[in-house]
Amino acid sequence: MAPSLEEPEAVADVIANPLKQKPQLVAPEPEHCPGPESERAGTASSCEGCPNQAICASAPKGPDPDIPIITARLENVKHKILVLSGKGGVGKSTFTNLLAHAFSTNPDSTVGVMDADITGPSTAKMLGVEDETIHVSATGMSPVWVTENLAVMSIQFMLPDRDAAIIWRGPKKNGLIKQFLKDVEWGELDFLLVDTPPGTSDEHLSVNSFLKESGIDGAVVVTTPQEVALLDVRKEIDFCRKAGIRILGLAENMSAFVCPNCKGESQIFRASTGGGRALAEEMGIPFLGSVPLDPRIRMACDYGESFFDSFPDSPACVAFKQVVRNVGRQLGLDEESVLPE
Ligand SMILES: Nc1ncnc2c1ncn2[C@@H]1O[C@H](COP(=O)(O)OP(=O)(O)OP(=O)(O)O)[C@@H](O)[C@H]1O
Numbered sequence: 001m002a003p004s005l006e007e008p009e010a011v012a013d014v015i016a017n018p019l020k021q022k023p024q025l026v027a028p029e030p031e032h033c034p035g036p037e038s039e040r041a042g043t044a045s046s047c048e049g050c051p052n053q054a055i056c057a058s059a060p061k062g063p064d065p066d067i068p069i070i071t072a073r074l075e076n077v078k079h080k081i082l083v084l085s086g087k088g089g090v091g092k093s094t095f096t097n098l099l100a101h102a103f104s105t106n107p108d109s110t111v112g113v114m115d116a117d118i119t120g121p122s123t124a125k126m127l128g129v130e131d132e133t134i135h136v137s138a139t140g141m142s143p144v145w146v147t148e149n150l151a152v153m154s155i156q157f158m159l160p161d162r163d164a165a166i167i168w169r170g171p172k173k174n175g176l177i178k179q180f181l182k183d184v185e186w187g188e189l190d191f192l193l194v195d196t197p198p199g200t201s202d203e204h205l206s207v208n209s210f211l212k213e214s215g216i217d218g219a220v221v222v223t224t225p226q227e228v229a230l231l232d233v234r235k236e237i238d239f240c241r242k243a244g245i246r247i248l249g250l251a252e253n254m255s256a257f258v259c260p261n262c263k264g265e266s267q268i269f270r271a272s273t274g275g276g277r278a279l280a281e282e283m284g285i286p287f288l289g290s291v292p293l294d295p296r297i298r299m300a301c302d303y304g305e306s307f308f309d310s311f312p313d314s315p316a317c318v319a320f321k322q323v324v325r326n327v328g329r330q331l332g333l334d335e336e337s338v339l340p341e
Helices: 009-016 053-058 067-073 092-103 170-182 202-211 227-243 275-283 295-303 315-330
Strands: 077-085 111-115 135-137 140-142 144-147 150-153 189-195 218-223 247-258 287-293
Touching: 067 170, 067 202, 077 092, 077 202, 077 227, 092 111, 092 150, 092 189, 092 218, 092 247, 092 295, 092 315, 170 202, 202 227, 218 227, 227 247, 227 275, 247 275, 247 315, 275 287, 287 315
Parallel strands: 077 189, 077 218, 111 150, 111 189, 218 247, 247 287
Antiparallel strands: 135 140, 144 150
C-alpha cells in the first residue's frame, strides 16, 4: 500500500490531536505542578491560579491505562537505551545514529530508533529516510526501515510539509511519544534507541514514565569537552539519578580536530576542567570514550549516509567503536554480538 498521510485517519488524528482522551492543557504547568495524572491534579496548592486547574481537577486520575499496553507492545524489545545531552548541538542525534548503525552491523541484531525530539527531529534525515511516510494498518503504524535490520520512527514521516514547524506544548508532545511506544509495530528488537531533545523537559519525563514498567536499560549521555556543555550535562546526570535511570556512561564528542592537511591537532571545544573523562570520574559514572571532530561525520549526517560504514578505519570511527563496545559492556553483552569484527 502506498504510504499516505491523508489516507490513514489514525495518523492524521495523531497529528491533529494525539491526546484525544486526555485533557488539552492550555498553558505551561506551574513550577511545582503535580502532573495532570496525579491524584492531586487541580487540587494541590501549586495549582492555584493555573489556567489548567479546572481541566486537571476533572480529568481521570490514577495509573495510566496505556502503560500496560506499552509494556505488552515492547515485550520483545531486549534493550532500551536513551541518548541524552544537557546542551543542544553536542551530537546526541549523531551518536544515536552511529550507535544504530554500529549495532545493526550484526545481521542477527535488529535495531529500532525512536526520535523523541518532537520539535527538532533530525534522525530521519541523518538516516537518509526523511522523505518516507509511514504505513498504518489495523495493528498499528510500521516504522520506516532504513535497512533490513534498522527501523526508525519520527514525526518527520507524518508532516505534510517537511519544513513545517512543530509548535506543540508538552501534553501534545507527550501524546505523540506515547503513540510511538504504544502504536508502532516495533516487533522483535535487540535495541531500541531513543533520541531525546537536549535538557530535561516534557519528552524526557514522558519517555521515562511510559517506559518505567517495561524497563529502561540505561542512558548514554553525550557532551562536548567545553565547560558550558559540562555544566549542562551535570544537570542531565542529576535528572537520571532523580528519575532512577541508570547511566550507562558519558561519551565525549568533538574532543579534538585533526587537520586533514597539516595533521596538527586543535582543541576546538577546549576542556578547561578536564572534559568528559574528569567529569565522569567526579560523578562516579563510566566514561565511554572520546570521539574527535571529523567533517566527514557532518557530511554523512547531512547526506543521510552511514559514516560508520563509509569510513570504518577513520580515527573518529575507531574511537566511536570503543564507545559502542563500552556501551555493550555496560549492558553485559558479549563483544562479538555487539560489534562483530
Ligand atoms: N564528531 C563530530 N565531528 C563533526 N561533526 C559532528 C560530530 N558530531 C556531530 N557533528 C555534527 O554536529 C551537528 C550537531 O549534531 P547533532 O544534531 O547530532 O547534535 P544534537 O545534540 O542532537 O543536537 P540537537 O540539540 O539539535 O538535538 C550535526 O551537524 C552533526 O553532523
